[in-house]
Amino acid sequence: MTNTEEFNPSEWIIDRDGNIALSIRFKERLFCEKSPYQTVEVFDTYDRGRMLTIDRIIMCTEVDEASYHEMLVHVPMFTNSQISDVLVIGAGDGGTIRELVRHEDIRQITMVEIDEVVVRASKEFLPTISSALNHPKLKLLIDDGINFVREAADNSYDLIIIDSSDPVGPAEGLFTKSFYQDVYRCLRPDGLVTVQSESPSFNRKAFVELNQCLKQVFGKERVHPYLAFIPMYPSGIWSLTYCSKKGAHPIQDFNRDRAIKFAQKQNLSYYNADIHQASFCLPTYIQKMITND
């Protein structure tokens, strides 16, 4: 059952960082294209549905993607009810957009994805994830998110979501102070940010450094990491981070009643009102990683 002899690496995607790896077995590869930035592939796996990888790092699987996308979007949406203009950086697979368009009060979503190959592959091979990429409220730009926020007008967004891959390759600049200074400037005074902020277990260094960076830009009291179980990422423990410019606190200002009704009506898979609150409770060893700085 677990003999190494039976493990044929050619049938598996091995998402590995040094000394730990998550592997998912696939039946066939449906898509492969080398873009100017990275190699984009879609696989049909045995029991995680279809899977998107970039440079062989797992981005999402059909079975597990809802946990990530729902937590990235609905946590900020239920702490500030005045969100009408949203900017999304990355998010090429479209899952974040699918969750955003569930909220009728949003007026416009601007999405800036650097790699059109990710969008094209997702539209063709991941229809349940990319289903809102042609939505009328969406303005989809193929562009560099770092340049985009540098040139964006002050005070122009209520919510900015950084839905990036890991801090290697084209996403590296999305983990820097100068990028977040621009994000901060573009936010309206009540504006919020949520960020994919890596695993405190698997990518401890990236998690801690990004936390320090965000605190320098937003202030210590306005940066709130939260956790989700994401089995499609190595270690399964993944952090997102909620930041506010001078606005709502993710627990004290949480609109619980609205979240309960919405989660039921929308038949969400992972997010519910209890999980919203629970996700901000951190194991002690993770609290310690980010309080001694």
Added chain:
Amino acid sequence: MTNTEEFNPSEWIIDRDGNIALSIRFKERLFCEKSPYQTVEVFDTYDRGRMLTIDRIIMCTEVDEASYHEMLVHVPMFTNSQISDVLVIGAGDGGTIRELVRHEDIRQITMVEIDEVVVRASKEFLPTISSALNHPKLKLLIDDGINFVREAADNSYDLIIIDSSDPVGPAEGLFTKSFYQDVYRCLRPDGLVTVQSESPSFNRKAFVELNQCLKQVFGKERVHPYLAFIPMYPSGIWSLTYCSKKGAHPIQDFNRDRAIKFAQKQNLSYYNADIHQASFCLPTYIQKMITND
């Protein structure tokens, strides 16, 4: 970085169940012995510390074991303050015993482990985990836990902890109704049980079936699954289950003040009062697995 070419299976422990695998790279094997039940090995890994495997399934790593052992022990200990006699089934590595002996009010711990090789390997090669296996309050029996509870006296324990491996091999009988009927009978009226209850993601079937079994024995309202991030197990999302005979509710009867003081004084790694409460909040898809039965 994630090329399959660089992945040499002979340097890795591959904990695999069908179509998903967690792999941890090791420097050397420190211990290997085939017992009458299973093959017990200890490895020195690159960044998870030492690691115990049984039939090449990861049991624990030094870096991540505290999350599992603290959650299995302290959750019941802070919902009923009258726990003096404890029975532990399994737990050969000793981590559960180490956490139990932190509680001074416990009078006696009876531990029933079927395989003396696990105990011996842990005592020699995992000293930080097995540190309490010679504790004066501990009565350690090498015996079959199923037979033990069958012959145990009625109403004799305040807490029974089932710290078992997966439901294959010698642990299979620990996932049956007849075993839990005996566990129920041995419990005092206010008694509690906590159980390693598998991953709702990685071992969905085992998780659901054990939940149904426990509800049949304890009654629906007295069975409470809770979750912990356990990066050393595949998928990282792992469940434990709290059951009470007719006693305390894990949230309503939670002694928060006592838990806060204890966690600080004992310098726990994972468990804290917020995590106690948060761990019972389940993602919606997991709630649904166990409410339609």
